[in-house]
Amino acid sequence: xxxxxxxxxxxxxxxxxxVVYQIYSEFCNLQPHARVLVITDARxxxxxxxxxxxxxxxxxxxxxxxxTSIPAGGPTYQPGAKWTPMLAHxxxxxxxxxxxxxxxxxxxxxxxxxxxxxxMPGDGIGNPYLEDILIRTLRDIDVHAVRRQADRxxxxxxxxxxxxxxxxxxxxxxxDITGLTGASVDGFLWDKDKQTYKSNYGILPPACPGVFLPxxxxxGTVSIDGTLLWHPVYHEQPRxxxxxxxxxxxxxxxxxxxxxxxxxxxxxxxxGDEGSWRGPVHLNIGINPNALFTQNxxxxxxxxxxxxxxxxxxxxxxxxxxxxxxxxxxxxxDWTILQPTVLLDGQVIAQNGKLRAPALAA
Numbered sequence: 001x002x003x004x005x006x007x008x009x010x011x012x013x014x015x016x017x018x019v020v021y022q023i024y025s026e027f028c029n030l031q032p033h034a035r036v037l038v039i040t041d042a043r044x045x046x047x048x049x050x051x052x053x054x055x056x057x058x059x060x061x062x063x064x065x066x067x068t069s070i071p072a073g074g075p076t077y078q079p080g081a082k083w084t085p086m087l088a089h090x091x092x093x094x095x096x097x098x099x100x101x102x103x104x105x106x107x108x109x110x111x112x113x114x115x116x117x118x119x120m121p122g123d124g125i126g127n128p129y130l131e132d133i134l135i136r137t138l139r140d141i142d143v144h145a146v147r148r149q150a151d152r153x154x155x156x157x158x159x160x161x162x163x164x165x166x167x168x169x170x171x172x173x174x175x176d177i178t179g180l181t182g183a184s185v186d187g188f189l190w191d192k193d194k195q196t197y198k199s200n201y202g203i204l205p206p207a208c209p210g211v212f213l214p215x216x217x218x219x220g221t222v223s224i225d226g227t228l229l230w231h232p233v234y235h236e237q238p239r240x241x242x243x244x245x246x247x248x249x250x251x252x253x254x255x256x257x258x259x260x261x262x263x264x265x266x267x268x269x270x271x272g273d274e275g276s277w278r279g280p281v282h283l284n285i286g287i288n289p290n291a292l293f294t295q296n297x298x299x300x301x302x303x304x305x306x307x308x309x310x311x312x313x314x315x316x317x318x319x320x321x322x323x324x325x326x327x328x329x330x331x332x333x334d335w336t337i338l339q340p341t342v343l344l345d346g347q348v349i350a351q352n353g354k355l356r357a358p359a360l361a362a
Contacts, residue, residue: 012047016131019139020055026143027202028096028119029190032060037094039087041070041101043126052098052121066090068101074233075125075297078104079312080330091116101126104332109316117189117200123297124203133298136290137205144192146207149287150184153209153349157182160344163211163283165306167340168223168241175283176217183318184209185284201317205291208300210284212313213249214324218280221245222308226336227299228260231267234295235334236260244335249327251277251310275329279310282318285342285350299336304353307336 024030036056040049049065056063071081081104088107091097096117102108103124112118122130157163158181165173184198186207191198224242229235238257242264245253251268254261268276284300284307291301300307311329315322339353348356 010045012051013131013135015135015139016048016051017055019134020051021059022138022143023119023121023134023204024055024059026192027188027190027204028117029197030056030059030061030096034061034095035093036061036063036096036098037091038063038065038098039091039100039102040065040067041126042067043070043128044100044122044130045128048130049100052100056098061096064090070101070126073231075103075123076230076233076331076333078124079314079332081105083107099124100130104312104314104317106316109314109320112200112317113320115200117197117202119187119189119202119204121204123300125297127296129294129296133205133294133296136292137288137298137301141288141290143206146287147184147186147188147191148193149355150186150207150209153285153287153355154182154184156344156349157209157211162343162345164343164346165222165283165337165340166343167337168221168225168243171221171223171243173218173220173222173246173280175213175280177211177213180211180213182209182211205288205298205301207288208284208286208307210282210306212282212315212318212326213280214313214322214326215249215278216325218246218249222335222337223256224335224337226305226338227293227307228264228333228335230264230333235299237293242335246279249278249280251279271331273311273329273331275327276311276331276333278327278329280308281311281313281327281332282307282309284308285355287355300334302336302338304350304355305336305338306340306342306350307334309334 099120163175187202187204243256286302286305288301312332313326342350
């Protein structure tokens with residue numbers, strides 16, 4: 001897999017301004033006099049953060065930006081990251097938090113519990129080429145068609161009892177999704193069609209609908225040929241298929257690619273964190289036609305791929321009202337299969353990189 005690296009931003013691209021306006025108006029329904037807090041770090045160019053603050057001001061909001069430190073270890077270690085109390089104190093005043101560098105954090109969950117809303121361009125991770133990604137995956141597609149498709153896929157997950165993920169040559173992961181609610185993960189806080197708020201927590205770019213998985217739901221094997229985001233601060237592609245076997249939502253065997261299988265196994269052993277072996281904790285189907293396999297989290301949205309997460313499942317962010325048993329860990333790592341087959345209650349909804357079910361037609 002070629003890792004495509006868009007140009008690193010050195011100046012403000014004028015095209016970003018209408019995209020930020022689009023995020024505020026169509027995704028967030030930002031209202032005049034709302035209090036907007038933009039949280040960033042040094043990985044994201046300062047003019048990108050300034051664009052989010054400036055457009056919010058132009059829309060009549062009360063907006064401020066705060067730059068925090070870069071967390072150690074990259075996105076994998078987000079669940080265990082420690083943040084200055086000044087962030088939590090400032091967030092208490094916000095109606096909308098634009099998160100350009102934090103992701104998982106207790107103070108974000110506390111803000112949501114207070115009634116604030118959170119939007120995460122770039123999936124809450126600082127990014128030196130965020131402009132290119134947002135322009136390509138928001139401006140250059142029909143975001144509302146993607147939103148509607150994500151809602152339809154989420155409803156199919158909600159209605160199903162089983163999800164079967166087929167990959168490699170004969171690898172099959174069977175997931176019990178009985179009683180679980182599908183999630184659209186489309187980034188929209190506001191539903192333009194229904195003229196109502198649909199969520200208080202949005203992740204961009206759109207979209208990767210799927211389901212969050214409590215413990216004890218997954219059994220079987222997968223063959224990973226896409227990305228592996230684990231200990232390093234970057235993601236890797238297996239040189240040969242990496243095979244994982246799960247029993248009762250626990251990773252029990254790692255085979256295949258000798259380099260990555262050994263490194264992954266050693267890392268998990270050295271962590272001494274039982275939760276890091278647990279999963280999958282989420283299963284999502286990428287449906288953005290313009291998402292690419294860059295070092296940004298946009299790879300979770302690549303059309304026709306499936307990404308599953310391991311380790312921590314931040315229920316306070318994604319399932320705050322649930323009493324199900326979720327995996328907890330100091331790390332969250334992911335793996336992606338490029339073009340698997342996905343079946344819900346036996347119905348094929350994705351095959352060979354194409355969404356198949358008639359109900360999913362745009």
